[in-house]
Amino acid sequence: MDIDVLGALAVRENGISVTPTAPKPRQVLALLALHADQVVPVASLTEELWGENPPRSARTTLQTYVLQLRELISTALKSAPADDRPCTAKDVLITSPGGYLLNSGGGSSDVREFERLAGLGYRAMDAGDFPGAARQLRDSLALWSGSAFADVQAGPQLDMEIRRLEETRLCALDQRIEADLRLGRHRELLGELTVLVSRYRTHENLHGQFMLALHRSGRRSEALHVYQRLRAALVRELGLEPSAALRRLQRSILMAGPEQTLDAAGTGNERLTRVG
Numbered sequence: 001m002d003i004d005v006l007g008a009l010a011v012r013e014n015g016i017s018v019t020p021t022a023p024k025p026r027q028v029l030a031l032l033a034l035h036a037d038q039v040v041p042v043a044s045l046t047e048e049l050w051g052e053n054p055p056r057s058a059r060t061t062l063q064t065y066v067l068q069l070r071e072l073i074s075t076a077l078k079s080a081p082a083d084d085r086p087c088t089a090k091d092v093l094i095t096s097p098g099g100y101l102l103n104s105g106g107g108s109s110d111v112r113e114f115e116r117l118a119g120l121g122y123r124a125m126d127a128g129d130f131p132g133a134a135r136q137l138r139d140s141l142a143l144w145s146g147s148a149f150a151d152v153q154a155g156p157q158l159d160m161e162i163r164r165l166e167e168t169r170l171c172a173l174d175q176r177i178e179a180d181l182r183l184g185r186h187r188e189l190l191g192e193l194t195v196l197v198s199r200y201r202t203h204e205n206l207h208g209q210f211m212l213a214l215h216r217s218g219r220r221s222e223a224l225h226v227y228q229r230l231r232a233a234l235v236r237e238l239g240l241e242p243s244a245a246l247r248r249l250q251r252s253i254l255m256a257g258p259e260q261t262l263d264a265a266g267t268g269n270e271r272l273t274r275v276g
Contacts, residue, residue: 003104009026009029025065027153073089110143118172125175133175147162202233208245214226
């Protein structure tokens with residue numbers, strides 16, 4: 001079974017889609033697919049579908065959705081030659097004590113591949129291999145075709161998972177930009193960072209990276225303007241001042257003067273962790 005959730009939901013068995021079109025069964029499959037090869041408790045599925053006030057028929061209705069998913073899986077399994085058909089739909093979508101498990105059968109998962117590549121990128125960063133880190137992190141981010149579960153009506157459980165996945169995406173993006181800055185690719189980053197700081201108005205790491213890239217591209221006054229714009233957004237939206245690390249970066253740019261650049265491994269690359 002091949003599973004994609006970093007964008008539109010796509011679950012395939014033998015290359016055939018088993019993704020339902022109806023919203024509720026789609027939610028069930030989405031949660032099972034994200035936690036493939038793990039038991040998802042009935043309580044989690046119930047909360048996802050109906051929140052804190054499930055109907056009395058919740059368990060029966062959930063079983064109906066599971067049956068609908070098994071019908072799709074069964075149809076996909078029948079497309080394989082009989083000799084290559086070692087399992088039934090119940091072996092793929094398994095009923096376990098207290099929940100259900102989607103057996104991926106060792107198939108692909110874009111989330112798992114993203115986590116694997118991002119992990120390689122982080123280890124390369126720690127080892128000072130910035131070209132390797134930039135490459136691995138870029139490959140991990142290329143697996144995203146949009147927001148996670150972009151075409152799924154998300155309940156409480158999926159909403160929480162979407163936020164978690166978005167945070168992991170931002171962390172990988174932050175580290176990939178960091179690696180590119182270490183490699184002197186500041187001019188190449190300007191367009192991307194312009195879009196990112198507009199989207200994440202109070203994300204300090206991205207603003208700090210944008211300030212550094214602008215300054216090292218000879219655009220000191222614009223770098224200082226980015227700081228002032230971020231400060232205004234932090235005060236207005238969060239009631240907070242910029243972090244000490246970002247204030248130090250601003251002072252470094254002021255003191256460096258328009259003709260100087262900051263060291264790629266210096267003040268400009270302190271970790272700026274506040275995210276809004």
